Amino acid sequence: MTSVRRSGTKGVARADREQQILDVAGPIFGEHGFAATSMADVAQQAGISKPLIYNYFGSKEGLHERCLRLALDLVLGEIERSADLGAVGLQRALVTLDGMFRVLDGRAWVWAIANDATAPEGTAALRDTYQQRLDGLAREGVGELLTLAGDDDALDLDAMTAVWSDVFASLVTWWCAHPGVTPDAMSARCERLFGAVFGFSPDA
Amino acid sequence: MTSVRRSGTKGVARADREQQILDVAGPIFGEHGFAATSMADVAQQAGISKPLIYNYFGSKEGLHERCLRLALDLVLGEIERSADLGAVGLQRALVTLDGMFRVLDGRAWVWAIANDATAPEGTAALRDTYQQRLDGLAREGVGELLTLAGDDDALDLDAMTAVWSDVFASLVTWWCAHPGVTPDAMSARCERLFGAVFGFSPDA
């Protein structure tokens, strides 16, 4: 997995060192949040010095943005992949949840960093495009449900989309807080809960 | 509303000044969160100097705790009051939401400060007792629903309680982000959404 050293280079090849730093920084940002993470801490846990990180990523924001991009790509990619599977209604919700559990298995920090409230202002645009694509997908399913119930109020749709997004996040966050639960077990749990709420088996 | 000045005292009476600082600090803590709030900012917006705040509240944590207590008392008090009204099932949920909208009307910072993720460690105990009482109430209604559906898994109840708490929070937060919506209109919205999800009118 090690890249070839470039001429005139001591120590670790540039690409490898970069990857190594990202591997360490991601979980740290995820655990403590952007604001409460110190560069000295990242450097120490990576076994290198602080200036080296600045050499590679320029600033704390720069390092964070790289980690955030990885996280958002992973999360959003998985959600869009699930959407393409073609399931509808509750089945689609369950499929999306299941995919998320699988992709986050052993990488809970990805979810944490994607939902970090202390992220710097500079990432607002990045997070916006991500949120818009997410909301768009959520809105489809939610709109279907509301239309079926004869509700065509625009703000109702807006609020319900926010609620569904939070329900999704709530289930994922709960799972992240229970490391012993396998993705399979968690998906089964979601099926039971959906069944209890909606009063019928989801595959009906 | 002004307290009597005590003998040998210049300026504002102690109780009045304390209240004035709290009135300013609450919304600031709510808007920026504990971590991102600076004492100098609070002092400036209150039109006084920084040391005066320390004279009154001892520390940043001290000031924050006072604001947090006010917020938690308001929120939890309202929820327990709603619980005592004796409604059951979905009606109880709607009544609780309605009460929350009314008590937070014009005081959105109360909700923000009660849900601030950057609150200091020292308030963990305070927040725990609050959260436990909240969870206890939520667990009642959720447990009823799950038992009705034949689900008696302990972790299911745990997860579902977390989800319901987040749904509640999600609706309140959405409302806080839409200042033009009256409590009445928001309660009506909640009724429609509940109806759409559960497939029947809540008062049935």
Added chain:
DNA sequence: TTGAATTGACTCGCGGGTAAGTTACCACGG
């Protein structure tokens, strides 16, 4: 020798917190 990789040892601003003084008001004695 060259030059990229790497680091020890800084600077600097920000924000919590404080020491020491200043202001304004009141209660007295003359």
Added chain:
DNA sequence: CCGTGGTAACTTACCCGCGAGTCAATTCAA
């Protein structure tokens, strides 16, 4: 009616630690 001292409210100007960010070296492969 006028000092004059006492006291509480209040402020200016500071300290100090922490963490982001930088610079002048140092190491080592080619």
